[in-house]
Amino acid sequence: MTVKVSLPYDKDYVSNFSQGLNEPDWMTSLRLNALDKAESLEMPKPDKTNIKDWNFTEFKHHVEGEAINSIQDLPEQMLNLLDQDKEQQNLILQRNHSVAFSNLDSSLEEQGVIFTDIQTAIRDHSDLVEKYYMTEAVHVDEHRLTALHAALMNGGIFLYVPKNVTIKEPLQTIFWQEDPEAALVNHVLVVAEENSSVTYVENYTSDNKEEKTSANTITEVFAKAGAKVSFGAVDNFEAGTTVYANRRGVTDRDAVIEWALGLMNEGNTVSENITHLIGDNSQSQAKTVTIGRGAQKQNFTANITHFGKGSDGYILQHGVMKDKSSGIFNGIGKIEHGASKSNAEQESRVLMLSKDARGDANPILLIDEDDVTAGHAASVGRVDPMQLFYLMSRGISKFEAERLIIHGFLAPVVNQLPIEAVKQQLRQLIERKVY
Amino acid sequence: MAGSTLEIKDLHVEIEGQEILKGVNLTVKGGEFHAVMGPNGTGKSTLASAIMGHPKFEVTQGQVLLDGEDVLEMEVDERAQAGLFLAMQYPSEISGVTNSDFLRSSINAHREEGDEISLMKFIKEMDAAMDTLDMDKNMAQRYLNEGFSGGEKKRNEILQLMMIQPAIAILDEIDSGLDIDALKVVAKGINEMRSENFGCLTITHYQRLLNYITPDKVHVMMQGRVVKSGGPELAERLEAEGYDWIKQELGIEDETISQKA
Numbered sequence: 001m002t003v004k005v006s007l008p009y010d011k012d013y014v015s016n017f018s019q020g021l022n023e024p025d026w027m028t029s030l031r032l033n034a035l036d037k038a039e040s041l042e043m044p045k046p047d048k049t050n051i052k053d054w055n056f057t058e059f060k061h062h063v064e065g066e067a068i069n070s071i072q073d074l075p076e077q078m079l080n081l082l083d084q085d086k087e088q089q090n091l092i093l094q095r096n097h098s099v100a101f102s103n104l105d106s107s108l109e110e111q112g113v114i115f116t117d118i119q120t121a122i123r124d125h126s127d128l129v130e131k132y133y134m135t136e137a138v139h140v141d142e143h144r145l146t147a148l149h150a151a152l153m154n155g156g157i158f159l160y161v162p163k164n165v166t167i168k169e170p171l172q173t174i175f176w177q178e179d180p181e182a183a184l185v186n187h188v189l190v191v192a193e194e195n196s197s198v199t200y201v202e203n204y205t206s207d208n209k210e211e212k213t214s215a216n217t218i219t220e221v222f223a224k225a226g227a228k229v230s231f232g233a234v235d236n237f238e239a240g241t242t243v244y245a246n247r248r249g250v251t252d253r254d255a256v257i258e259w260a261l262g263l264m265n266e267g268n269t270v271s272e273n274i275t276h277l278i279g280d281n282s283q284s285q286a287k288t289v290t291i292g293r294g295a296q297k298q299n300f301t302a303n304i305t306h307f308g309k310g311s312d313g314y315i316l317q318h319g320v321m322k323d324k325s326s327g328i329f330n331g332i333g334k335i336e337h338g339a340s341k342s343n344a345e346q347e348s349r350v351l352m353l354s355k356d357a358r359g360d361a362n363p364i365l366l367i368d369e370d371d372v373t374a375g376h377a378a379s380v381g382r383v384d385p386m387q388l389f390y391l392m393s394r395g396i397s398k399f400e401a402e403r404l405i406i407h408g409f410l411a412p413v414v415n416q417l418p419i420e421a422v423k424q425q426l427r428q429l430i431e432r433k434v435y
Numbered sequence: 436m437a438g439s440t441l442e443i444k445d446l447h448v449e450i451e452g453q454e455i456l457k458g459v460n461l462t463v464k465g466g467e468f469h470a471v472m473g474p475n476g477t478g479k480s481t482l483a484s485a486i487m488g489h490p491k492f493e494v495t496q497g498q499v500l501l502d503g504e505d506v507l508e509m510e511v512d513e514r515a516q517a518g519l520f521l522a523m524q525y526p527s528e529i530s531g532v533t534n535s536d537f538l539r540s541s542i543n544a545h546r547e548e549g550d551e552i553s554l555m556k557f558i559k560e561m562d563a564a565m566d567t568l569d570m571d572k573n574m575a576q577r578y579l580n581e582g583f584s585g586g587e588k589k590r591n592e593i594l595q596l597m598m599i600q601p602a603i604a605i606l607d608e609i610d611s612g613l614d615i616d617a618l619k620v621v622a623k624g625i626n627e628m629r630s631e632n633f634g635c636l637t638i639t640h641y642q643r644l645l646n647y648i649t650p651d652k653v654h655v656m657m658q659g660r661v662v663k664s665g666g667p668e669l670a671e672r673l674e675a676e677g678y679d680w681i682k683q684e685l686g687i688e689d690e691t692i693s694q695k696a
Binding site: 389400 | 488489515521529531
């Protein structure tokens with residue numbers, strides 16, 4: 001028997017919200033169906049983390065954000081996320097639930113690249129969005145949070161790269177939860193057509209240490225045959241925001257999706273990053289780094305599932321746990337029957353900086369095919385005293401030696417982020433959280 | 436000013452309750468090259484590690500002084516800043532930290548705040564040292580010792596030695612695992628360090644290293660003590676005749692550190 005739950009927003013609200021945005025009928029009915037399902041669906045059950053009492057229902061659903069005229073008017077906190085010496089920024093700034101600033105290189109527009117907020121995309125490119133929106137990668141009815149997301153989606157990005165278009169400069173989005181109680185229910189949809197190539201980086205940021213809200217974000221990335229998508233993210237919600245972040249990818253033949261995720265939230269977080277390697281010879285690298293502190297509870301799942309022959313997956317999860325924080329790291333490499341000559345590798349490492357912290361690395365290989373290769377490495381431990389001895393024997397202080405080791409431990413994601421400013425920001429976040 | 440002096444006096448060291456060093460006495464002065472030789476399991480590497488402050492070794496008795504200062508009271512980084520250096524037999528691998536960032540931090544740790552080495556000067560010095568050691572320049576940007584071959588690790592230890600320019604260096608089996616060409620290159624780097632202001636204690640159980648790095652003094656360790664000292668001719672006799680004659684001379688049956696019952 002399923003238990004009906006009371007949801008924070010009802011049918012009338014959702015229906016009015018959708019109409020207010022002039023959404024096409026398919027979207028309105030998708031929302032209403034999802035709301036209906038949300039009432040009866042179960043919450044997700046991340047392994048070893050009980051999220052029963054986490055706040056996914058108390059928040060403000062719609063908050064306007066003021067537009068800005070030029071990048072220079074941004075507060076410093078946001079300016080620091082941009083490579084300011086660049087003349088052209090391919091940038092969208094979402095402030096609460098409004099687009100405050102947006103710019104795309106005109107030559108990219110001429111080539112048919114679409115880089116816009118999701119609501120504009122739903123109106124202007126309705127068929128394209130409808131085709132991919134929660135149809136293949138993430139489904140509405142997976143659990144209550146996916147359904148709630150579909151019902152209440154209130155922001156996000158649509159990025160479309162036409163066939164054979166290679167975009168050299170990274171495209172960047174900043175999601176700024178300015179209002180301390182605003183809930184970002186963002187949907188990011190990336191479609192890279194055949195033989196295209198794009199690098200996308202997103203930043204989430206908020207200031208709400210005390211005020212409670214939640215974020216329920218879903219990302220769907222489609223890399224068509226021969227396409228390459230590099231996806232970088234630095235999530236940095238403050239402690240008041242409870243986060244459910246779901247990032248999924250689907251690759252066709254010879255396609256590549258590279259994830260570099262710096263998950264630096266201060267509040268309780270469930271993060272899922274799943275890639276389906278559908279096409280033959282497709283590849284994904286999924287790298288995640290994180291730091292837990294205070295009494296924060298976090299659960300990270302990275303999953304690469306192989307369907308295509310000769311597909312190649314590599315998962316890296318590195319976490320630093322301090323104070324009384326707890327972090328569960330699930331790395332899942334799955335090879336389906338028929339995905340011969342595939343390779344599933346993974347590495348999960350947790351560095352414990354205090355005796356009260358908890359870190360679990362759970363490497364899982366699920367293999368239904370004989371002719372494959374797979375491997376995993378997992379470790380949970382303290383800073384290696386031999387590494388400390390080595391560095392200190394060169395005159396480096398204990399403090400500085402630990403600092404080098406920790407930065408080095410988190411470097412796999414830092415180094416992969418393509419925007420220098422975002423790299424710097426992640427380094428600073430690491431510095432601030434560890435010390 | 437002539438170089439520094441490292442004095443080791445009646446040093447006793449334990450690991451996990453077992454005594455390894457049982458009263459070592461040795462003095463190394465600036466300008467001198469000493470070799471400590473001996474069969475496996477006689478305490479040579481323990482001596483090297485204990486002087487530097489390896490966390491697993493406990494000094495139970497004796498003194499180590501650098502220019503009269505009590506080394507054993509210092510933290511490991513303070514020992515290095517005071518002028519000691521240990522080229523390790525098994526250097527740690529540290530992922531995510533580039534060799535060059537590490538080297539620069541090490542050099543700056545030996546300098547006052549505000550007097551950090553300039554990037555240009557650093558690169559110039561590193562390039563020159565890498566040339567001497569016949570090292571691929573890409574090694575500077577690789578992560579510290581990660582995936583380095585045995586020979587690359589040893590060269591990298593000597594690169595650090597040349598860049599940091601310590602007063603007294605201890606080289607722990609720097610020759611192990613090196614082929615003859617690599618051995619010559621490593622020896623070249625060490626020989627470039629020779630000066631009034633540099634003293635060196637080389638630990639090895641092969642005489643062949645000493646063909647390239649001529650020692651001023653040779654010491655033989657057995658049973659956790661220095662049992663015989665002499666000049667370079669001692670190393671040559673060991674090469675020709677092995678260690679048995681010393682054991683006979685001193686009435687030693689088992690030269691290793693006896694295991695506890």
